[in-house]
Amino acid sequence: MSAGSADEVVTRPKMINVFQPTLGEEEVAVVREVFQSSWVGKGRRVAEFESDFAAHLGVSREHVTSTNSCTEATFLAMELLGVGPGDEVVLPTVTFVGTANAVAAYGARPVFCDVDPRTLNPTVRDVEVALTPATKAVLLLHYGGYPGEVAQIAQLCRDRGVKLIEDAANAQASRVDGRACGVIGDIGVWSFDHAKIAVAVDGGVLYARDPELTARAVRLAYFGMEQATGYAEAMRGTSRWWDFEVSSFSRRSIMNDVLAAVGSVQLRKLADFVARRRVIADRYDAVLGDVPGLLLPPPLPPGHESSYYLYWVQMDPAIRDQVARDLYERGVYTTYRYPLLHKVRAYGADNRLPNAERVAQTTLCLPLHQGLTDADVDLITTALAESVAARAAAHAPA
Incomplete structure (x- = not known):
């Protein structure tokens, strides 16, 4: 069968989105x-x-x-x-x-x-x-x-x-x-x-x-x-x-x-949305906390309440982009938010901001929304743990 023919069927896993509204x-x-x-x-x-x-x-x-x-x-x-x-x-x-x-x-x-x-x-x-x-x-x-x-x-x-x-x-x-x-x-x-x-x-x-x-x-x-x-x-x-x-x-x-x-x-549903997102974030914490080479968001200080809008992990910059590609191939969309604005020429900034420049190379935002199922979360955590382990091994010194 020739490439691009009418009979050719290309199958990819359904993509799990980083963001997704719940509308009904x-x-x-x-x-x-x-x-x-x-x-x-x-x-x-x-x-x-x-x-x-x-x-x-x-x-x-x-x-x-x-x-x-x-x-x-x-x-x-x-x-x-x-x-x-x-x-x-x-x-x-x-x-x-x-x-x-x-x-x-x-x-x-x-x-x-x-x-x-x-x-x-x-x-x-x-x-x-x-x-x-x-x-x-x-x-x-x-x-x-x-x-x-x-x-x-x-x-x-x-x-x-x-x-x-x-x-x-x-x-x-x-x-x-x-x-x-x-x-x-x-x-x-x-x-x-x-x-x-x-x-x-x-x-x-x-x-x-x-x-x-x-x-x-x-x-x-x-x-x-x-x-x-x-x-x-x-x-x-x-x-x-x-x-x-x-x-x-x-x-x-x-x-x-x-x-x-x-x-x-949607405002009437916001508390329930955030509660579900917190359950997902807690699940990420529990499953990913022991993955070598992976840093998770720090705990909230006393008196602080989060909306759980983003869940981010940090890893060796040598493997971050490859891990993102691995997850994409398994149907998990990830991203980094937000690209550094002091690097945008239009704003005319010329300062160095070392922490931000480091996190822009190490950070990856995982899917986090109330529409995620438990099976979705299991797929995401498994795919991430496997990718980090494989990529870290490939970059380990001989």
């Missing part, structure tokens, strides 16, 4: 309800989603507003804090590209700091050495859902008169001593895109400690429009409800009722 009939039903309501734009469902998430965070509704993405919420955070030319924003080099883009887009300079070699979160010392008189804000990621030293970093920022923005995209359910990650600093942003734990298919949320900043974010997210009156007042004949003023030349960054309806259903 309840989400389909609420989308149908929104469609049948004849209103799919920003409306009642968005308001409900914002209230639901504020309650989840343990804050008043006036501190929270939704956006069309976490990245857009980060851009709004820059504008709310007046970040601009001549300013610096400190952020870990191990973070998502959208955060650095938000800094650079407003003419400020992203200053990348190093991270702890095991947690992949910046320590308070990593942040402190990156601060300068030009620092306007610190933009902190909670890697994999681990809170990290956010409380200490928040205190450092207060002492230095610097604002703290928490990128809580990995940390929908993470807490420190009962306080939700994202509300420990001055501004927090979250993602609800397709790859997160609770999803709205897409969308984001912004929290601001100062409710006046939240109110301003609401206006910025819709063309900078200042509505002259509410609909009810207009119908009483006091004004025309279509009149408005513009307070800033802004853009359209709002959520809609379709996404928000899905998001509210």
Whole structure:
């Protein structure tokens, strides 16, 4: 049989994804309800989603507003804090590209700091050495859902008169001593895109400690429009409800009722999702803990709660990429998040960050989502242990 012929069948194992949402009939039903309501734009469902998430965070509704993405919420955070030319924003080099883009887009300079070699979160010392008189804000990621030293970093920022923005995209359910990650600093942003734990298919949320900043974010997210009156007042004949003023030349960054309806259903399931992810992470710990040459995520400090967004292992850099290929051939997709931003030429950074540069060569993120079955987890752990052992033996000195 010739290669590429119509009769040729190539079989590969079904791929186990790193990320995967859990969506079902309840989400389909609420989308149908929104469609049948004849209103799919920003409306009642968005308001409900914002209230639901504020309650989840343990804050008043006036501190929270939704956006069309976490990245857009980060851009709004820059504008709310007046970040601009001549300013610096400190952020870990191990973070998502959208955060650095938000800094650079407003003419400020992203200053990348190093991270702890095991947690992949910046320590308070990593942040402190990156601060300068030009620092306007610190933009902190909670890697994999681990809170990290956010409380200490928040205190450092207060002492230095610097604002703290928490990128809580990995940390929908993470807490420190009962306080939700994202509300420990001055501004927090979250993602609800397709790859997160609770999803709205897409969308984001912004929290601001100062409710006046939240109110301003609401206006910025819709063309900078200042509505002259509410609909009810207009119908009483006091004004025309279509009149408005513009307070800033802004853009359209709002959520809609379709996404928000899905998001509210998913929020109700978030605790169960995280509980399942914790069971999987505990299983990884138990099975992989004795594999020679493999480092696992460190234990959480007392008072810290993780969202278990990522589970990462670390190994000899000489075998990491080969192990990833071995797992892929057995139907297990892995990845490394996040590529180092201080290595991206566009940001103009030239510093060396040795811990981050090391972990970028040793770290591999395993599948972790509530849709994994026990059989999936067994396959992943077996394939990983076998690959590490085989590759390590092949690289052992003769």
